[in-house]
Amino acid sequence: MVDQLPNLGREEEMLKEMGVASIDALFADVPESVRMVGDLPLPDAQSEEELLADAKRLLGANLALGDQPSFLGAGLYRNFVPSCVFQLVTRGEFLTSYTPYQPEVSQGMLQAMWEFQSLISELIAMPITNLSLYDGSTAAAEALTCAVRVHTRKAEQKDTVYISELTPPDRVSVIHNYCQGAGIKVETLRHDENGCINLDDVERARGSCAVYVEQPNPLGIIDGGYPSLKEIIGDKTALIVGVQPVSLGLLEAPGNYGADIVIGEGQPLGSPITGGGPVYGIFGCTQPYLRLMPGRIVGRSIDVDGKEAYCLTLSTREQHIRRHRATSNICTNETLIALMGAMHMSLLGPEGLEQLAVRNMAACTQLKRQLAGVEGVTLPYDGQSHFNEFVVELPASTSACLAYLEANGVVGGFDVSNWYAEKTNQMLVTVTDQTSQRDLDRLVDCLRAWAQEVSA
Amino acid sequence: MSRLFEHFGAEGKGYAQPSPMLPATELDLPSNMVRKQLPRWPRLSEPEMVRHYTWLSKRNFGIDTGFYPLGSCTMKHNPRVNEVVAQLPGIADIHPHQPEHQLQGLLSIYYEMQDMLAICAGMDAVTLQPVAGAQGEFTAVRCFQEYFRHRGEHHRTKVIVPDSAHGTNPASAAMAGFEIIEIPSQEDGRIDLSALRAVVGDDTAAMMITNPNTLGLFEQDIAEASSIVHEVGGLMYYDGANFNAILGRTSPGLMGFDAVHYNLHKTFSQPHGGGGPGSGPIGVKEHLAPFLPSPIVARRAPTDDEKKQCVDDHWYTWHTPEHTIGKVQQWHGNAGAVLRCWAYYRRYGKELRTMSEHAVLNANYLRHAIHREAKAAGVDHLFVDGADTIVAKHEFTLSLGPAKESLGISAMDVAKGLLDMGYMAPTVYFPLVVPECMMIEPTETESKETLDTFARDFCKVLQLDAETLHNAPTTTPVRRVDEVYAARNLCLRHPFDDD
Numbered sequence: 018m019v020d021q022l023p024n025l026g027r028e029e030e031m032l033k034e035m036g037v038a039s040i041d042a043l044f045a046d047v048p049e050s051v052r053m054v055g056d057l058p059l060p061d062a063q064s065e066e067e068l069l070a071d072a073k074r075l076l077g078a079n080l081a082l083g084d085q086p087s088f089l090g091a092g093l094y095r096n097f098v099p100s101c102v103f104q105l106v107t108r109g110e111f112l113t114s115y116t117p118y119q120p121e122v123s124q125g126m127l128q129a130m131w132e133f134q135s136l137i138s139e140l141i142a143m144p145i146t147n148l149s150l151y152d153g154s155t156a157a158a159e160a161l162t163c164a165v166r167v168h169t170r171k172a173e174q175k176d177t178v179y180i181s182e183l184t185p186p187d188r189v190s191v192i193h194n195y196c197q198g199a200g201i202k203v204e205t206l207r208h209d210e211n212g213c214i215n216l217d218d219v220e221r222a223r224g225s226c227a228v229y230v231e232q233p234n235p236l237g238i239i240d241g242g243y244p245s246l247k248e249i250i251g252d253k254t255a256l257i258v259g260v261q262p263v264s265l266g267l268l269e270a271p272g273n274y275g276a277d278i279v280i281g282e283g284q285p286l287g288s289p290i291t292g293g294g295p296v297y298g299i300f301g302c303t304q305p306y307l308r309l310m311p312g313r314i315v316g317r318s319i320d321v322d323g324k325e326a327y328c329l330t331l332s333t334r335e336q337h338i339r340r341h342r343a344t345s346n347i348c349t350n351e352t353l354i355a356l357m358g359a360m361h362m363s364l365l366g367p368e369g370l371e372q373l374a375v376r377n378m379a380a381c382t383q384l385k386r387q388l389a390g391v392e393g394v395t396l397p398y399d400g401q402s403h404f405n406e407f408v409v410e411l412p413a414s415t416s417a418c419l420a421y422l423e424a425n426g427v428v429g430g431f432d433v434s435n436w437y438a439e440k441t442n443q444m445l446v447t448v449t450d451q452t453s454q455r456d457l458d459r460l461v462d463c464l465r466a467w468a469q470e471v472s473a
Numbered sequence: 474m475s476r477l478f479e480h481f482g483a484e485g486k487g488y489a490q491p492s493p494m495l496p497a498t499e500l501d502l503p504s505n506m507v508r509k510q511l512p513r514w515p516r517l518s519e520p521e522m523v524r525h526y527t528w529l530s531k532r533n534f535g536i537d538t539g540f541y542p543l544g545s546c547t548m549k550h551n552p553r554v555n556e557v558v559a560q561l562p563g564i565a566d567i568h569p570h571q572p573e574h575q576l577q578g579l580l581s582i583y584y585e586m587q588d589m590l591a592i593c594a595g596m597d598a599v600t601l602q603p604v605a606g607a608q609g610e611f612t613a614v615r616c617f618q619e620y621f622r623h624r625g626e627h628h629r630t631k632v633i634v635p636d637s638a639h640g641t642n643p644a645s646a647a648m649a650g651f652e653i654i655e656i657p658s659q660e661d662g663r664i665d666l667s668a669l670r671a672v673v674g675d676d677t678a679a680m681m682i683t684n685p686n687t688l689g690l691f692e693q694d695i696a697e698a699s700s701i702v703h704e705v706g707g708l709m710y711y712d713g714a715n716f717n718a719i720l721g722r723t724s725p726g727l728m729g730f731d732a733v734h735y736n737l738h739k740t741f742s743q744p745h746g747g748g749g750p751g752s753g754p755i756g757v758k759e760h761l762a763p764f765l766p767s768p769i770v771a772r773r774a775p776t777d778d779e780k781k782q783c784v785d786d787h788w789y790t791w792h793t794p795e796h797t798i799g800k801v802q803q804w805h806g807n808a809g810a811v812l813r814c815w816a817y818y819r820r821y822g823k824e825l826r827t828m829s830e831h832a833v834l835n836a837n838y839l840r841h842a843i844h845r846e847a848k849a850a851g852v853d854h855l856f857v858d859g860a861d862t863i864v865a866k867h868e869f870t871l872s873l874g875p876a877k878e879s880l881g882i883s884a885m886d887v888a889k890g891l892l893d894m895g896y897m898a899p900t901v902y903f904p905l906v907v908p909e910c911m912m913i914e915p916t917e918t919e920s921k922e923t924l925d926t927f928a929r930d931f932c933k934v935l936q937l938d939a940e941t942l943h944n945a946p947t948t949t950p951v952r953r954v955d956e957v958y959a960a961r962n963l964c965l966r967h968p969f970d971d972d
C-alpha cells in the first residue's frame with residue numbers, strides 16, 4: 018500500500034492548508050447512522066513480493082492447459098499469440114488510457130480501432146464493424162435485439178427470432194436474458210441427423226425478425242446449407258451468422274452468402290483464453306442496421322487544418338446521449354483485447370491467416386482419421402467437414418472417459434451431456450494450431466486402451 | 474503518418490508458422506464454403522508492425538503519460554505486477570469448462586473476491602460474472618425482475634432514476650424492459666425527496682442511484698430515500714462507480730441498498746485501455762441472492778480425496794443459485810480482470826479505507842488549490858462550484874458558466890486548453906444538471922505537487938484569451954477533430970480502390 022499512495026504521511030500538511038481539521042472532517046457529510054465503525058475485517062496489506070508469491074502458489078494450483086495434451090474448446094480456442102502482441106499492448110500509453118473522449122490526444126487508440134474495424138470488416142465481408150462487445154454471447158444477443166429493432170415494425174412474426182437448436186445452452190441463456198426485456202420470443206430451428214440445419218424447417222422463420230446460426234456450428238460442422246438461408250428467409254429477416262474468426266482463412270465470409278449481421282467470439286485472434294475473459298465480441302453489419310446497432314464505432318475525419326484524424330462517431334445511438342432510448346447500455350467494452358486482435362491480424366497478413374486456418378483444420382482432419390481406426394469409438398457426424406472440433410461417440414460415459422484420460426495426463430474434450438443431458442456418451446474433442454501430432458497420438462492411444470478396457 | 478493499410482509486403486508471404494499436419498489439398502470443405510478471396514489485409518513484417526503500433530502509442534494519452542482527472546472514471550495508477558500476475562499460465566491458459574478440481578486456485582480467488590466485495594459493500598452475496606458496470610446494472614435489474622415475478626408482483630414495471638444519473642442506469646433498466654421515471658434533482662444537485670415521494674407507488678420496481686452522486690456530493694438523505702422506496706415495496710440499487718469515495722467509511726448496505734455493482738476496473742484498477750475491458754460484479758442482500766447469475770463460488774470442507782488438491786482448508790465449488798437468472802456472459806466473467814483486481818486488493822487488504830481517504834483528500838485538496846490559485850491569478854470570477862458544499866467526496870464539479878457568459882469560453886475550450894498543457898481533460902458536460910460542467914477526479918495516486926501544478930495550469934488556461942482557446946489544442950498530434958464531418962462523411966473502414 019505504502020508504495021501506491023504518494024501523499025501518505027503528508028495528510029496533515031494538506032489538511033492544514035485546506036483549513037480542514039482531520040480526515041474525519043472530510044467525511045463529516047456522511048450521516049452517523051450510516052457510518053462504518055471499526056476496521057474492515059480483511060487481512061493485512063501485502064507487499065508486491067508477498068502478493069506475487071501467493072499468486073504463483075494459487076494459480077500454480079490450476080492446471081494450465083499447456084502443461085499437457087488438452088482437447089477442450091467448445092467456444093474458446095487455445096492459440097499462439099505472437100510475442101509482439103503482449104509487448105506492445107502493455108505500453109502504458111495504450112494500457113492506461115480510457116474511452117477516447119478527447120480525440121486530439123487519443124489518436125493512437127482511435128486509429129488502431131479504425132484499423133481493427135477495417136481488418137474485421139474484410140475478414141467477415143461486412144461494410145461496418147464496431148470496436149467490440151463484451152464477448153461472443155453478448156454479441157449474439159445484441160445482434161438479435163438489433164435485428165428486432167430494425168425489422169419488427171414490418172414483420173409478420175413480430176418480436177420473434179429463430180436460433181439454431183445447437184446454440185450452446187450457456188449462450189442461449191445470455192440470449193434469453195437480453196431478449197426477454199425487449200419482449201422478444203426466441204424460437205429454435207431444427208437440425209438433421211447429420212448435424213446440418215434442416216432447411217425446410219427454416220421456412221418457418223420467414224416473416225420473423227432474425228435467424229441466428231453459427232459457422233462452424235457448435236458441433237464443429239461446416240454446414241454447406243447456409244448459402245441457401247438468405248433466400249429462404251428473405252429480405253425482411255436478418256440473417257445473423259456467428260463465426261470462429263480464424264476459420265475465415267479457409268471458409269467463405271458470411272457477408273458473401275447473405276449475412277446481414279456477423280458476430281463472433283474474437284478470442285482466437287489475439288487473446289489467450291484466460292478462463293473465458295476478457296475476450297472480445299465481434300459485431301459487424303450491413304447498412305440498414307448501422308443506426309440501430311450497439312457499441313462504439315470510430316470514424317475517419319479531419320481536424321481543423323484538414324489533417325487526417327479519427328474520432329468516435331454515431332454516438333447518438335449510445336447511452337450517454339440517448340439514455341433509456343439507447344440501442345444498448347454498453348459503455349466500457351473490450352477495446353484493449355480488440356487491440357490485441359488487431360495486432361495479431363496485422364502480423365498474420367492474409368496468407369498467414371490462411372495458413373493458421375489450414376493448421377487448425379488439418380489437425381482436426383488428422384485426428385478424425387486416426388480415430389476412425391479406434392474400435393468402440395465412432396464419429397456420429399463423420400460425413401461432414403469439421404473445423405477445430407467434432408463429436409465422438411464413446412462406448413461408455415464421457416465422465417468415465419474424462420477421468421481415465423486425466424489419470425493418464427490428458428485433458429479430454431467437452432462432455433456433451435453438459436449441454437444435452439441425454440448425450441451421456443458424447444465428447445466434443447477440440448484441436449487447434451497448438452495441438453501437436455504427439456498430442457493426437459497420446460489421445461488416440463488412451464482412447465483405444467480405454468475403449469478396450471470398458472468393452473472387456 | 475503511419476497507416477496499417479499502407480504496408481505492401483510481397484504476396485504469398487505471411488507470419489511464419491509451423492507446417493500444417495496435412496497439406497491444404499487434403500482438407501475437405503463443402504465446395505460452396507471455400508473462401509474465394511482472402512481478406513485484403515496489409516502485409517507487415519515484425520519490424521514494421523512493431524514500429525506502427527509504437528508510433529500509434531505515442532499518439533495516445535494514458536495515466537502513465539500524465540495526470541488524467543477524468544471525472545466518474547477513477548483513472549488511478551495501474552500497478553504493473555497485476556499484468557505479470559494475469560499472464561501466469563494458471564490464469565492465461567485455463568478454460569472455464571475445466572473441472573473444478575483443476576481450478577481450485579482460481580475458485581479460491583473468486584471466493585476471496587466475492588467475500589471481500591460483500592464485506593466492503595455490506596451485501597450478502599456477490600457474483601463476479603458481469604463484465605462491466607453497465608452489465609452489472611442490467612444483471613441486477615434482471616434479478617429484481619425475477620424476484621418480483623417470483624412474488625407475483627408483476628405490476629412493478631417502473632424504475633426511478635435521478636436526472637443526474639449516468640446514462641447506463643436508464644439504458645440498462647430499459648433493456649430489461651422497465652419503464653424509466655426520471656426525477657429532477659434539487660437546486661444543490663442532491664436528491665429531491667418530495668419528487669421521489671411523488672413518483673413512488675405500487676408500480677415501483679426500483680430506484681437506481683449513485684452515492685456520492687455524480688456531482689461528487691454525499692447524499693445525506695439516502696437512508697430516507699431508501700425507506701421511501703422500501704415502504705412501497707421497491708428495491709434500492711447502488712451504482713458503485715463512485716465506490717472509491719466511501720470504501721471503508723460507509724457502505725451501500727448501511728445506506729439501505731438491496732443491490733450494488735462494483736466497477737472493478739475503476740475502484741480496483743483493472744487497466745481498460747481505450748475503453749475496456751472491465752469487470753462489473755454485483756452484490757445483493759440475502760433476499761435477492763437466489764436470483765444471481767450462475768454459477769457463483771461456494772466452499773465446504775474437503776473430502777479426504779479432495780484434500781490432496783486443496784489450496785487451503787476448504788474445497789471450492791461452483792454453485793447454482795436456486796432461482797438463477799442464468800448467464801449474462803458465456804463463461805465466468807472477465808476472470809483475467811478479476812485476477813488483476815484481486816492482486817490490487819491484496820496490496821491494500823484492510824487498509825482499503827486509506828485508499829478512499831486519500832481519494833477524498835486529493836479531491837478536496839485539488840478543489841481548494843484551484844480556488845486558491847484562481848484568486849491569486851484573478852480568474853476566480855470565471856467559474857463557480859457545480860454544487861454548493863463544504864466538502865466534496867472523490868470528485869467535484871465546476872461550472873464554467875460565467876466564463877461562457879462573459880468571454881464566450883466554454884467548458885470544452887478549457888478542456889482543449891488543458892490538453893495543450895499536457896493533461897487529459899476532466900469529464901465535460903456531465904452531469905447534465907450543471908451548466909458548462911467540468912467534472913474533476915484526481916484519484917489517490919497523484920502527488921500533492923501534481924495537484925498544485927495542475928491547479929496553477931488550470932488558472933493559466935483561464936487567463937488565455939477566447940480566440941487562443943477556441944483554437945486549442947495546437948500541440949497535440951492533431952488539432953480539434955471535426956466530429957460533424959465524421960458523421961456526415963461516414964468512413965468506418967479502409968476504403969479500397971476497387972470497392
Ligand SMILES: Cc1ncc(COP(=O)(O)O)c(C=O)c1O
Pocket residue numbers: 347348349545546605606607608639641642683687712714715736751753
Ligand atoms: C456513474 C457511472 N455509472 C455507471 C457506469 C458504467 O460502467 P461501465 O462503463 O463499466 O459499464 C459508469 C462508467 O462509465 C459511471 O461513471
